[in-house]
Amino acid sequence: MTSPTTCFADDMQSELLDRQSFLFHHKLLGHPALALQNLGRMIPALPEWQVHYSSGKLQPSDDFGRAHVTHANGLSIEETIETIRTSDSYIMIREPNTDVSFHPLFRDLIRDVQGVMQDCGAGREAHDAKLYLFISSPNSVTPFHIDRYSNFLMQIQGRKEVSVFPQWDERSVPSRVRESVVAYSGERATWQPEMDGLRTVYRLEPGDALHVPFVAGHHVRNGPEVSITLSLFFHTDATRSLTRAMHLNDKLRRRFGLRPHPVGMAPVRDAVKSGVWRFGRTVAHVLRRTS
Numbered sequence: 001m002t003s004p005t006t007c008f009a010d011d012m013q014s015e016l017l018d019r020q021s022f023l024f025h026h027k028l029l030g031h032p033a034l035a036l037q038n039l040g041r042m043i044p045a046l047p048e049w050q051v052h053y054s055s056g057k058l059q060p061s062d063d064f065g066r067a068h069v070t071h072a073n074g075l076s077i078e079e080t081i082e083t084i085r086t087s088d089s090y091i092m093i094r095e096p097n098t099d100v101s102f103h104p105l106f107r108d109l110i111r112d113v114q115g116v117m118q119d120c121g122a123g124r125e126a127h128d129a130k131l132y133l134f135i136s137s138p139n140s141v142t143p144f145h146i147d148r149y150s151n152f153l154m155q156i157q158g159r160k161e162v163s164v165f166p167q168w169d170e171r172s173v174p175s176r177v178r179e180s181v182v183a184y185s186g187e188r189a190t191w192q193p194e195m196d197g198l199r200t201v202y203r204l205e206p207g208d209a210l211h212v213p214f215v216a217g218h219h220v221r222n223g224p225e226v227s228i229t230l231s232l233f234f235h236t237d238a239t240r241s242l243t244r245a246m247h248l249n250d251k252l253r254r255r256f257g258l259r260p261h262p263v264g265m266a267p268v269r270d271a272v273k274s275g276v277w278r279f280g281r282t283v284a285h286v287l288r289r290t291s
Contacts, residue, residue: 090136
């Protein structure tokens with residue numbers, strides 16, 4: 001990177017943002033917000049909507065979004081934290097930056113991400129940025145899924161193996177499914193064993209970081225220790241535009257039975273679709289206000 005950073009090391013490959021996954025390094029080891037004492041204080045005090053936890057005995061094919069319901073571990077959050085080494089559990093904390101101890105860290109991460117974006121011409125603002133914290137037992141599995149955002153994943157403690165799949169490859173996630181996930185219209189990305197021939201495998205240790213591009217499929221397996229991982233999700237101008245185009249495609253499929261060209265293949269066509277969706281939403285908003 002050409003600009004100074006607080007959280008990211010200087011091996012960041014800005015030019016690859018949302019083009020392919022890549023490994024780099026971060027500078028967050030020893031950060032006070034991520035100390036076990038602080039996490040043990042903060043997590044039980046958060047409201048329920050921010051803390052999801054489940055059994056870690058999952059398979060890549062399980063439904064990641066409902067694991068806290070379909071694979072509950074039968075423990076309280078306090079018991080889960082206390083027994084994380086032995087209870088085969090998985091904890092996901094949404095937006096830990098609502099706690100004051102995470103405010104400086106979140107601010108610094110946003111600044112570094114916006115520096116990455118500016119370096120590669122992806123805009124100046126990280127839109128809708130969200131911080132997530134993951135704590136999981138040895139050998140637990142995060143099932144195959146896609147994220148609706150770009151993602152920087154930073155390993156804080158323990159080791160894990162992350163399998164990332166090509167961003168727009170129909171063999172890993174068909175466009176119909178990808179667009180439905182982004183539009184929240186009911187489908188989910190599913191894993192089949194034969195797909196693993198398409199993956200790139202990254203083995204993360206403390207201090208390692210990984211960029212997972214927008215809507216790139218991935219699944220994760222922990223090493224033999226408790227794992228703590230921090231993830232920052234965000235949109236660039238381009239991924240916000242792609243999101244709008246995918247909403248339009250999903251609507252064309254479901255409401256009108258059409259088979260539109262997949263998003264992600266033709267930038268000009270995608271930009272037109274994004275503009276159509278944004279115009280339609282603006283008109284609908286105006287009509288609602290005036291009716």
